[in-house]
Amino acid sequence: QKEVEQNSGxxxxxxxxxxxxxxxxxxxxxxxxxxYRQYSGKSPELIMFIYSNGDKxxxxxxxQLNKASQYxxxxxxxxxxxDSATYLCAVNNDYKLSFGAGTTVTVRx
Amino acid sequence: xxxVAQSPRYKIIEKRQSVAFWCNPISGHAxxxxxxxxLGQGPKLLIQFQNNGVVDDSQLPKDRFSAERLKGVDxxxxxxxxxxxxxxxxxxxxxxxxxxxxxxxxxxxxxxxTVT
Numbered sequence: 001q002k003e004v005e006q007n008s009g010x011x012x013x014x015x016x017x018x019x020x021x022x023x024x025x026x027x028x029x030x031x032x033x034x035x036y037r038q039y040s041g042k043s044p045e046l047i048m049f050i051y052s053n054g055d056k057x058x059x060x061x062x063x064q065l066n067k068a069s070q071y072x073x074x075x076x077x078x079x080x081x082x083d084s085a086t087y088l089c090a091v092n093n094d095y096k097l098s099f100g101a102g103t104t105v106t107v108r109x
Numbered sequence: 110x111x112x113v114a115q116s117p118r119y120k121i122i123e124k125r126q127s128v129a130f131w132c133n134p135i136s137g138h139a140x141x142x143x144x145x146x147x148l149g150q151g152p153k154l155l156i157q158f159q160n161n162g163v164v165d166d167s168q169l170p171k172d173r174f175s176a177e178r179l180k181g182v183d184x185x186x187x188x189x190x191x192x193x194x195x196x197x198x199x200x201x202x203x204x205x206x207x208x209x210x211x212x213x214x215x216x217x218x219x220x221x222x223t224v225t
Contacts (some may be wrong), residue, residue, distance in 0.1 A: 004151070032212065042202055043216040044152065088151050093214075095212060096165055099151030 003027060004091050006100035011047055015109050019076040023089030023100055026070070033065060033072045036089040038102065048074070079107045110115040111135065113217030115201050121223045130220045134182070134203030140164075140179055142214060143186050152200055159186065173221035189225045198222070 007022045023033075031053045034043035048055045050063040050072065064077040072091075076083055086102040114133040122128050134141050140159050144152035155174065156166040160181040169176070174193070178184040188195055198221050202214040 034213075043219050045216070046213050049213065090151075092212065095215065096154055096157065097142075097152075099153070101149065101151050 002066050003098045003102050004089055004100040005102045006087075006089050008058070008103070010104040010106055012106045012108060013079050014015070015079060015081060015107055017079050019083065019107070021074040021087050021089075021103050021104050021105070022078075023072045023074075024070055025089075025091045025098075027093050028067075028070060030070075030091045030093050032092040033063070035061075035063060035074045035095065036088040036090060036099075038086045038088055039098075040085075044090070047087075049080075076105070081103075081107050081109055113201055113215055113219055115199075115217040117220055118183050118196040118218060119184055119221050121224075121225065122191055124193055124224050125190040127187065127220065128191055129185050129187045130199050130201075130222075132186070132201030134184075134219060135205075135215055136203070138205050138215075139181070140204045142204075143176055143184070144202065146198045146200055146219070148197070155186070156171045170197035182195045188222075191222075193224050196222060 004025050013019045013022040034049045035047045037047050038044045050065045057061045060077045062081045064073045084107050086104045088102045090097040115129050141158050143155045145151040155169045157164040158178040161178045176186045198219040200219045201217040204214045219223045
């Protein structure tokens, strides 16, 4: 079983819509959770992190965490063409990050 | 603030040759990471340094890969001899400290290695 699994893409959404990305993890002791965005040919850049159950909002991005279900999600509201990228979910266990394979999002104008 | 620097950006070698990558972390960042990202996959941690000591190298193929971080700043990652399956992007990342909200990792531009 993979440590971090993300919903397989690609995910295509129209401009202005909500993109919903999901991530599940296997280690119940995982402490914190990160979402990175990676444009094609570029390195990952941190979008958000979340430690506590519930929602965390930052601009058009909302991260949701449910530790009981071992599930973390990312919502992108009012999707823009510039949001087209691969989104990586990363899980922190003892200050080591395990990454999922990523979900590629395409926002069509 | 300058970001994480890596060189070279691209490298093409033949199998069984050796190669070295260099990383300079963000100034003041104590923790440095090397990741391997194969096309279509997420980054995989190879080795983690805290200052100049190794914290974790459990996924480093030690028969061919080595890494060092002298003086707790710059780091080099070496592959000798290279195999075809080593073709990947090698990412260096750094973080201010390994605790709480300062754990965010910042990635360099990566080195794209092609082994032929």
